[in-house]
Amino acid sequence: MSEPRNRMFRRNHFKLGTFSANCSSGMAVTKVPERWVNSWENNLRMAQICDANGIDFLLPIARWIGYGGETDFHGSVLETMTWAAGLLASTQRISAIATIHTACNHPVVIAKQIATIDQIGQGRAGLNIVAGWNQPEYEAMGQTLPDDHETRYGYAQEWFDIIKKLWREPKAFDWEGTYFKLKGVYGNPKPISGTPPIVNAAGSPQGREFAMRNANFLFTPAIDLERSKDEIAELKEQSTHVGREVDVLTFSTVVCRATEKEAKDYLEYYARQNADWEAVDNLVKLQFAHAHSFPHDLLALIRDRMAAGHGGFPLVGTPEQVADGITALHNAGFGGTTLAFVNYAEELPYFCDTVLPILEERGIRRGG
Numbered sequence: 001m002s003e004p005r006n007r008m009f010r011r012n013h014f015k016l017g018t019f020s021a022n023c024s025s026g027m028a029v030t031k032v033p034e035r036w037v038n039s040w041e042n043n044l045r046m047a048q049i050c051d052a053n054g055i056d057f058l059l060p061i062a063r064w065i066g067y068g069g070e071t072d073f074h075g076s077v078l079e080t081m082t083w084a085a086g087l088l089a090s091t092q093r094i095s096a097i098a099t100i101h102t103a104c105n106h107p108v109v110i111a112k113q114i115a116t117i118d119q120i121g122q123g124r125a126g127l128n129i130v131a132g133w134n135q136p137e138y139e140a141m142g143q144t145l146p147d148d149h150e151t152r153y154g155y156a157q158e159w160f161d162i163i164k165k166l167w168r169e170p171k172a173f174d175w176e177g178t179y180f181k182l183k184g185v186y187g188n189p190k191p192i193s194g195t196p197p198i199v200n201a202a203g204s205p206q207g208r209e210f211a212m213r214n215a216n217f218l219f220t221p222a223i224d225l226e227r228s229k230d231e232i233a234e235l236k237e238q239s240t241h242v243g244r245e246v247d248v249l250t251f252s253t254v255v256c257r258a259t260e261k262e263a264k265d266y267l268e269y270y271a272r273q274n275a276d277w278e279a280v281d282n283l284v285k286l287q288f289a290h291a292h293s294f295p296h297d298l299l300a301l302i303r304d305r306m307a308a309g310h311g312g313f314p315l316v317g318t319p320e321q322v323a324d325g326i327t328a329l330h331n332a333g334f335g336g337t338t339l340a341f342v343n344y345a346e347e348l349p350y351f352c353d354t355v356l357p358i359l360e361e362r363g364i365r366r367g368g
């Protein structure tokens with residue numbers, strides 16, 4: 001059976017990607033000197049390691065204002081559409097996703113940009129839609145974050161309906177909507193193999209409904225796998241209900257070492273002794289003020305996980321233990337996870353050499 005060009009559309013294959021390498025410190029809110037430097041050179045090196053080892057996708061964070069603290073966590077961020085374009089041009093197999101805020105990006109421009117980077121990658125582009133939650137960023141752009149989720153997602157729906165129509169419709173059309181009035185607009189070229197994979201990370205009921213109607217992949221935190229099992233079953237049912245198939249993905253923090261002790265010691269060193277706690281608390285405060293992504297009753301546990309990897313599921317231990325963690329995510333019903341390391345380019349080769357063969361042996365992933 002031939003595999004789809006875009007690895008995001010592989011079936012029966014637990015997908016692995018990287019997350020947030022375009023941002024300073026990646027996902028680790030830490031002061032350690034070896035923390036991730038989000039330079040283009042480092043991103044390119046990381047992407048090429050992933051590409052050579054059959055990692056499936058590269059997911060960036062779109063961020064305009066950092067979280068402060070001593071390190072100004074996420075104070076430096078490579079813009080995601082241009083980042084994806086550069087990486088697609090420099091790789092052969094991996095999918096690269098652009099993360100786009102609906103509020104500050106015109107849909108006609110985004111439709112064309114995605115179609116363009118899809119040509120650059122010959123069918124390997126993807127789009128992560130962010131409907132908005134980060135108040136200071138709205139203020140920085142001179143915009144107002146709507147208080148209610150109905151408006152945020154109502155806007156996002158119209159925004160994405162325009163993009164889909166531009167990707168589908170052969171002729172010019174007019175658009176008379178609530179938020180957009182367009183005249184004689186058309187999209188040419190179109191993405192090269194239909195609609196590229198659409199990703200969304202909503203937590204609110206309105207956001208989840210948006211994801212069920214529009215996305216191929218919904219991202220949600222994996223805090224407690226028993227909860228995740230029920231949540232995924234419910235989401236799958238919801239998507240079947242609207243006649244769609246939506247896969248649920250999560251994001252993880254990886255510390256993979258030859259011994260469990262080494263891995264745990266390193267976690268303690270970077271995520272406790274040397275965490276940038278001021279930035280962690282700013283991150284938690286902002287997340288809980290405007291978004292529903294994380295369950296609010298698990299705050300204490302989440303604070304530690306925020307320091308280690310922005311709230312990601314911990315995959316900490318030997319290659320076998322890390323593979324066990326990934327298998328547990330798979331068994332809970334997740335279709336994939338992103339991976340984040342304190343230093344992606346330094347740590348990925350060991351992960352790929354030791355963990356990927358175990359996952360292939362267990363039949364969770366296919367190589368190649």
Ligand SMILES: Cc1cc2nc3c(=O)[nH]c(=O)nc-3n(C[C@H](O)[C@H](O)[C@H](O)COP(=O)(O)O)c2cc1C
Pocket residue numbers: 060061062063099129130131132133134149201202203204205206207208219220221251290291292293
């Ligand atoms: C995997 C993942 C990726 C995300 N990427 C971004 C991002 O790049 N930029 C951003 O502002 N928010 C990002 N978010 C935050 C979500 O988009 C945010 O939680 C959502 O907009 C809040 O929606 P809600 O109010 O429906 O929960 C991400 C969240 C997750 C879990």
